[in-house]
Every structure is written in structure tokens, then in C-alpha cells.
Amino acid sequence: IQLTQSPSSLSASVGDRVTITCRASQGISSYLAWYQQKPGKAPKLLIYAASTLQSGVPSRFSGSGSGTDFTLTISSLQPEDFATYYCQQLNSYPPGVTFGPGTKVDIK
């Protein structure tokens, strides 16, 4: 299963609503996760099962979708949200993990 993300990068301002899309090459039910990665740091899990917020993650982050199309939304972009975002799915059979290519969010 392949994952694509769009856009590959975007420029936004603090306070903007930002939406990132992840598309799977075939249906994956709701088994999709989103990560945030800042330069020089390990990725951080934001959302799993397409829409469940990981403990401690601000509520301005939300996820939706099922099947092949998924979205990550940041309702009001904060300075600490400028980072690269990756989607990820785990395949049951054959077992395997795939990451999307990433979406870089930078300051307009």
C-alpha cells in the first residue's frame, strides 16, 4: 500500500486553518496515524486510528477520513506547529508499515 500526501509543502500564518491530505492506494479502513516532526527531533504521534487524539496533543489538531482519503486539520496554527507532518499506515497482511512522504508547514 502506498501513501501520498498533499500538498508537499505549504506556507501559512499563525491563526490559519491548515488541512493536509493523505491518500492510500487501496482501502485501509481507519488504520491511519499522523506524526509531527521538528528539525533534529524524533517524530511525535499526534493522531491514530484516523481521528483519535494521542494523549497530551492539543485539541486544535484533528483527523478524519476512512478508506483511502484522510485529512489532518490544524484549526488555528500556532508558532510551535511549524514542522513536517507524516501519515502512516500499518498493513495486516502482508504485515508492514508505510509512511507518507511528508508535508512541510512553514511560515508565510
Add this chain to the structure above:
Amino acid sequence: QLQLQESGPGLVKPSETLSLTCTVSGGSISSSSYYWGWIRQPPGKGLEWIGSIYYSGSTYYNPSLKSRVTISVDTSKNQFSLKLSSVTAADTAVYYCARLEQLDADAFDIWGQGTMVTVSS
């Protein structure tokens, strides 16, 4: 709280074998709810999953790396390890170990800080 720490050489010669260990602290690697995985990230590029292991020793690997990868676990030391053979410059990357929660999340919920490995003579 649970922490993961990668360790191993930062420089490996071409054609040799890259070896890294991930030490799990603050919890048991033998928990039934989790797999453990290796992920890498070449400089300036995206994340690539390498493979995952259960505490019983059950493994699954990225098909593109499978012929060169071995992941093993040592429950007595609370560690799991990665060996990548016949390395080339293309294997230069930051290597992360992470916990894979497969009960509800199907996601890597705890990560090590990562270790940079350079392949060069």
C-alpha cells in the same frame, strides 16, 4: 515513563554491517501489547520503516530491505537490535527505534532520540 535509547557506531565502512541496539527503560520489552521497530531517515528526506519485532522474536521487514536486515530481541537485557549488511552511502541516515502499539493505535507512540549513522570509508 518508558524511554528508548539507540546506541552503536556512528561511522560504518561501505560493504560492512551496521549494528545498532535499542535499550528500553522504564518498562518491559516483553509487554504483549507492543511490537518494537526500527525506522530511518536519510538527511533531508522522509521516514522509512525498516522492520519490527515482537518480544517472542517474531519479525516482519520492509520488503525493499529484507535481504539485508536482521532484527533480534534480548528480553533479559530489555533490548532489541538491528543489523543491516552490505551497507552503502544510501544507508546513511538517522536511525530511530520506536514502540509500535498494535492493540488500538497501530502506530509508533514512543520514539528514541535517534542516532546518526554515516557510511563512508
